Amino acid sequence: MSRTTLDLWVGIFVAMGIAALLFLALKVGSISGSEIRSPYTLTAHFDNIGGLKARAPVKSSGVLVGRVEQIRYDNERFQAEVVFTVDGRYKFPVDTFANILTSGLLGEQYLGLEPGGEEKTLAPGETIKKTQSAVVLEKLISQFMFDKAAEGEPAPAK
Amino acid sequence: MSDPLVRLENVRFAYGERTILRDISLSIPRGKVVAIMGGSGCGKTTLLRLIGGQEKAVGGQVRVDGQDVATLGRDALYAMRRRMGMLFQFGALFTDMTVFDNVAFPLREHTELPAELINDLVLMKLHAVGLRGAARLMPGELSGGMARRVALARTIALDPMLLMYDEPFTGLDPISLGVIGQLIRRLNDALGASSVIVTHDIQESLQIVDYIYFISEGRVVAEGTPDEIRHTTDPFVHQFVHAEVDGPVPFHYPSDDYAAALTGGKA
Amino acid sequence: MGGLRKLGSVAIEVVWQLGFIARFFWLILVYSGQSFTRLNLTIRELYFSGVLSLLIILVSGLFVGLVLGLQGYEILQRYGSSDSMGTMVALSLLRELGPVVAGLLFASRAGSAVTAEIGLMKVTEQLKAMDMMAVSPIARVVAPRFWGGVISMPLLAAMFSTMGIFGGWLIGVVFIGIDDGAFWSQMQAAVDFRYDVLNGVIKSCAFGVAVSLIAVFQGYDCVPTAEGVSRAITRTVVSSALAILALDFVMTSFMFRGL
Numbered sequence: 001m002s003r004t005t006l007d008l009w010v011g012i013f014v015a016m017g018i019a020a021l022l023f024l025a026l027k028v029g030s031i032s033g034s035e036i037r038s039p040y041t042l043t044a045h046f047d048n049i050g051g052l053k054a055r056a057p058v059k060s061s062g063v064l065v066g067r068v069e070q071i072r073y074d075n076e077r078f079q080a081e082v083v084f085t086v087d088g089r090y091k092f093p094v095d096t097f098a099n100i101l102t103s104g105l106l107g108e109q110y111l112g113l114e115p116g117g118e119e120k121t122l123a124p125g126e127t128i129k130k131t132q133s134a135v136v137l138e139k140l141i142s143q144f145m146f147d148k149a150a151e152g153e154p155a156p157a158k
Numbered sequence: 159m160s161d162p163l164v165r166l167e168n169v170r171f172a173y174g175e176r177t178i179l180r181d182i183s184l185s186i187p188r189g190k191v192v193a194i195m196g197g198s199g200c201g202k203t204t205l206l207r208l209i210g211g212q213e214k215a216v217g218g219q220v221r222v223d224g225q226d227v228a229t230l231g232r233d234a235l236y237a238m239r240r241r242m243g244m245l246f247q248f249g250a251l252f253t254d255m256t257v258f259d260n261v262a263f264p265l266r267e268h269t270e271l272p273a274e275l276i277n278d279l280v281l282m283k284l285h286a287v288g289l290r291g292a293a294r295l296m297p298g299e300l301s302g303g304m305a306r307r308v309a310l311a312r313t314i315a316l317d318p319m320l321l322m323y324d325e326p327f328t329g330l331d332p333i334s335l336g337v338i339g340q341l342i343r344r345l346n347d348a349l350g351a352s353s354v355i356v357t358h359d360i361q362e363s364l365q366i367v368d369y370i371y372f373i374s375e376g377r378v379v380a381e382g383t384p385d386e387i388r389h390t391t392d393p394f395v396h397q398f399v400h401a402e403v404d405g406p407v408p409f410h411y412p413s414d415d416y417a418a419a420l421t422g423g424k425a
Numbered sequence: 426m427g428g429l430r431k432l433g434s435v436a437i438e439v440v441w442q443l444g445f446i447a448r449f450f451w452l453i454l455v456y457s458g459q460s461f462t463r464l465n466l467t468i469r470e471l472y473f474s475g476v477l478s479l480l481i482i483l484v485s486g487l488f489v490g491l492v493l494g495l496q497g498y499e500i501l502q503r504y505g506s507s508d509s510m511g512t513m514v515a516l517s518l519l520r521e522l523g524p525v526v527a528g529l530l531f532a533s534r535a536g537s538a539v540t541a542e543i544g545l546m547k548v549t550e551q552l553k554a555m556d557m558m559a560v561s562p563i564a565r566v567v568a569p570r571f572w573g574g575v576i577s578m579p580l581l582a583a584m585f586s587t588m589g590i591f592g593g594w595l596i597g598v599v600f601i602g603i604d605d606g607a608f609w610s611q612m613q614a615a616v617d618f619r620y621d622v623l624n625g626v627i628k629s630c631a632f633g634v635a636v637s638l639i640a641v642f643q644g645y646d647c648v649p650t651a652e653g654v655s656r657a658i659t660r661t662v663v664s665s666a667l668a669i670l671a672l673d674f675v676m677t678s679f680m681f682r683g684l
Contacts, residue, residue: 208558212553212556212557234559236559237559238557239556239558240559242557244554244557245549246553246554247550248549248550250549250550250551250553250554251551252543252546252551252555253545253546253549253551263558263560264558264560267558267559267560267565268559268560276672309554400503
């Protein structure tokens with residue numbers, strides 16, 4: 001085999017390999033579209049984060065705007081501290097409401113941001129004050145049972 | 159002519175427990191062709207490895223052109239090997255290259271010569287061994303004798319000062335054998351080099367070499383010029399030259415008594 | 426007693442081998458200069474380990490993807506989430522199957538060939554002849570083959586995954602009729618570039634180093650007889666497979682925990 005055909009084949013091989021890597025990066029891994037650009041960090045405290053995990057999506061109005069970076073336990077407040085990044089293109093008012101929500105009934109949990117009405121926006125590194133913990137299904141059910149029981153209790157007394 | 163190119167002094171060598179060479183002292187004068195002979199497996203090839211620095215002696219000294227081979231570092235050793243050529247028993251041609259590329263290999267690795275000059279040099283070397291027409295063949299397409307001549311062309315590519323031949327006559331037909339023998343002599347004289355031939359082919363060697371050493375059981379047992387060897391009375395050399403089955407070199411590997419072994423030791 | 430002694434000798438043997446391999450690896454790195462200054466040496470090896478492995482990698486990738494598509498659909502359908510088929514196919518290929526299966530195929534296709542070639546060069550004294558010509562066989566023969574394998578492996582794994590995803594797409598979208606948009610968008614939403622794609626590439630690079638190192642080492646270290654070469658080839662395939670699977674476990678446990 002002559003040098004030039006060999007070089008040609010190797011060229012084809014390497015080009016195909018790089019094309020495959022690009023395909024995986026762009027088309028499959030979506031490095032471009034949903035990737036978060038020039039992110040800034042925000043923090044929020046929750047009584048209960050439920051099943052929220054690091055790298056879970058942060059959404060506002062259902063659109064991906066960031067990702068959860070880190071989840072810690074704050075031993076002074078006895079609360080969970082969630083650090084997350086938000087795309088630099090999006091600014092949120094200081095009275096933004098942070099919820100831990102579930103996509104669908106049993107889907108993955110994510111951090112939802114509901115913007116408030118303030119003019120001032122959250123600066124990088126700031127903390128969101130208004131939060132709502134995850135809805136824990138067991139608590140919800142036991143609450144429901146308790147309410148039902150309380151409702152039905154007076155009946156036998158009669 | 160006072161200072162020989164290669165000098166071995168009391169060289170001892172062993173692979174682990176197995177002693178191969180006990181006490182070898184010999185020298186290869188400049189410009190001469192020297193043969194080292196001995197039965198199969200007596201450590202002749204090891205001797206070449208010692209000279210080339212691929213093995214290190216356990217005792218004694220190997221000096222090539224005044225330098226102690228064992229003390230050379232890697233770079234110095236490689237620098238010395240560029241001035242040596244070794245022809246391996248079966249040629250050891252690179253099977254993935256053409257004959258031309260095989261001969262060009264040392265030139266391309268060690269020199270920055272332009273392609274045209276390398277082309278000319280390679281064709282000259284191939285012409286010297288009579289195989290200029292085979293330049294485009296692959297080693298697999300060559301006969302044993304041709305392969306060895308190509309390997310010879312590769313060995314002399316860098317015009318070495320010392321040529322080493324490991325069993326150059328093995329497995330060749332009489333014609334190829336004569337051709338190789340004549341080439342060894344002619345190339346040595348043309349290059350002004352010195353040559354060592356390790357072989358057990360006594361008849362061919364007697365015709366082309368200047369001096370012969372006989373090695374047996376790790377020692378030099380006899381030496382001399384071809385004329386001296388032909389007329390020697392030494393029983394070992396006599397057995398070797400005349401290819402006698404039994405003599406100082408026994409036919410039987412050392413063993414216990416034959417009769418005793420057959421009767422299970424009861425006799 | 427005998428068993429313990431046997432265990433001891435095996436353990437010593439393994440440690441020796443590891444030490445040899447580590448030293449050999451170091452030598453390869455030291456003598457790698459030529460592989461990059463004389464690029465045509467490495468390009469030649471890229472041809473032998475990369476281009477010649479292309480067909481088996483592409484075909485196997487396609488079949489693995491087709492099977493993943495069929496099995497994935499069958500399972501996901503039970504939970505009414507056959508739309509996530511793209512996600513399942515892509516994640517299993519990118520994280521595990523791509524690097525691992527491509528690595529195993531690469532070991533048996535290219536690794537064994539490299540071992541055989543170097544082993545035969547040793548048998549025919551080509552390596553010794555090269556050394557006598559003051560050309561280091563590690564720089565001239567071993568290092569280019571090593572780097573050829575190291576470069577080929579991630580490219581082959583990426584092609585394997587790509588073909589697999591294409592196979593999954595064929596089954597899901599073309600044959601079963603999952604919506605094309607759902608297939609891709611679900612996949613893109615779930616696959617993270619750094620977490621899934623890049624970790625998979627890192628894995629395939631590690632496997633490339635492991636397989637290439639084992640292949641050149643076994644060839645260089647083999648007993649120079651016909652039997653020795655055949656044993657070395659077997660050892661290359663077996664220990665490459667073990668190394669890939671063990672490395673995969675270790676790397677997976679570091680990369681994909683604590684999501």
